Amino acid sequence: MKTTARLAIFAALSFAGALPAQAQQDPPVTIDTHVDIPFDYMGEPRFDVGHDTRLLVDLGKMERGGLNAAFFVIWVPQHKLDAAGYAKAVKQASQKYDGIGRMLMMYPDRIRLATTPEQLMANHKAGLLSATIEIENAYSLGHDIHRLDAAFDRGARSVGLVHVGNNDLCTSSLPDTEHGEPAMNSAGDKGMSDFGRAVVKRANQLGMMVDISHASDNCVRDALKVSSTPIIASHSGARAVLDHPRNLPDDLLRAIAAKGGVVDAVAYKEFLKKDPGREAAEKKLQNAIAKQAGEKEYDSDSDDYRPEMEAGMAEIQKKYPLATLDDYVKQIRHMVKIAGIDHVGIASDFDGGGGITGWKDASETRNVTAALRRAGFSDADIAKLWGGNLLRVWGEVERHAQH
Ligand SMILES: [Zn+2]
Structure with missing residues (x-):
């Protein structure tokens, strides 16, 4: 579809209406x-998002909170760059594709896959939520470029x-310095490998x-340099506002914008507010929970949603409150100042x-819109921030595909 047609779809869904x-x-x-x-x-039933769950995002929370679409993440942890490590990563990724597939199969009257911007908007127009699939850590390709094509076929439209x-693709903002990896921006930080370049080029083609x-x-x-199309940062902050390696410095915010891309500001505690007291308290609680459960170390999947963990976190929140929407909007403001509203x-x-x-879970999504409005962003700005910019980039990436 041509850009004009796409924009027309977007514009047709105006703020007003019989709602x-x-x-x-x-x-x-x-x-x-x-x-x-x-x-x-x-x-497990506790992760069945068609019902009320303790997960921060389930279908009910999205529907109630007005969150129309989410990029669901195929994340795998980083292990060794050897055959056993790759095999495990491939298997773990597959488990996650299967999970998303089960959600789509079980609740087609509530959520649908969106593999194009048009599909996402069509789902929304039909009153349905959208799921887009995103890879986080291309280690799960198992050092095999063909798995990128396979991921695309399974619906992935973004590769972290x-x-x-x-x-094996590139250096991290948080390298494993404890095991000898050179610090970011030190002489040993080599950036992207040949395999990383091949993945970027193949992603452009796909x-x-x-x-x-x-x-x-x-x-x-x-x-x-390598990508022929705009790139995204799916969840990053601004280093000039809060100095954390996961946040992007101004020159990179500018460079991503100059290439037409988008940086999605992330509502992640440590990237918005430095709070060593809270970090220590969380670590202590995690260790206690793991010990109680007889585990070697804390495991988010099995432990994050335990009632005793939730009770402990509520206590910590009283003593060391998380960053607020104001902290979040402050970063967005800075990013808009440096990179531009688009x-x-x-x-x-x-x-x-x-x-x-x-914004503690998806049911509070409208609070973000309200905070942006309070901060003086116009409806047009808010429309861009909440998806307009991302859809533009996605459309451009798609138009450059060669398949
Ligand atoms: Zn992440």
């Missing part, structure tokens, strides 16, 4: 570009190159977005450590 008062205030569409899922997603710890969240500064620079988006990182005071 309840609250929904009248809703932007044309709301897209959260980073939502994690547990490995046993849709496997790296996670915590360097992989029409997949290249996602540089978690990548080192050098890797971001390489991605900007190059910033929104992400939660829910169920992957994300969530702040005021």
Whole structure:
């Protein structure tokens, strides 16, 4: 579809309409570009998102909160770059594709896959939620470029190159320095490998977005050079506002914008507010929970939603409150100032450590819109931030595909 037609679809879904008062205030569409899922997603009843769950994103919370679309993440942790490590990563990724597949099969009257911007808007127009699939850590390709094609066939439309710890594609913003990986921006930080370049080029050909969240500064620079289409950061903040390696410095915010891309500001505690007291208290609680459960170490999938964990976290929240929507909007403002209103988006990182005071789960999504409005953003700005910019980039990436 031509750009004009796509924009027409977007514009046709205006703010007004015969909708309840609250929904009248809703932007044309709301897209959260980073939502994690547990490995046993849709496997155990407690992870069946058709029902009320303790997950921060389930279908009911999206519907009630006015979150129309989410990028569900195929994340795998970084292990060794050897045959056993790759095999495990491939298997773990497959489990997550299966989980998302089960959700789509079980609840077709509530949520549908969106593999194109048009499909996402059509789902929304039909009153359905959208799920888009995003890879986080291309280690799960198992060092085999053909698996990128397979991922595309399974519906993935965005490829996050790296996670915590360097992989076979590029260096990470958080390299594993304890095991000898060179610090970011040190002489040993090599940026992107030949395999990383091949993945970026193949993603361009397939029409997949290249996602540089978690990548080192050098890797971001390489991605900007290698990619023939705009790139995204699916969940990153601004380093000038809060100095954290996962946040992007101003020169990279500018460079991503200059190439037409988008940086989705993320509502993740440590990227918005430095709070060593809270970090220590959380670590202590996690260790206690793991010990009680007889585990070697804390395991988010099995432990995050235990009632005793939730009670402990509520106590911690009283003593060391999380960053607020004001902190979040402050970063968005800075990113808009540096990159421009056409190059910033929104992400939660829910169920992957994300969530702040005021946007603690998907049911509170309208609070974000209200905070942006209070901060002086116009309806047109808010429409861009909540999905307009992302859909533009996605459309451009798609148009350059060669398949
Ligand atoms: Zn992440």
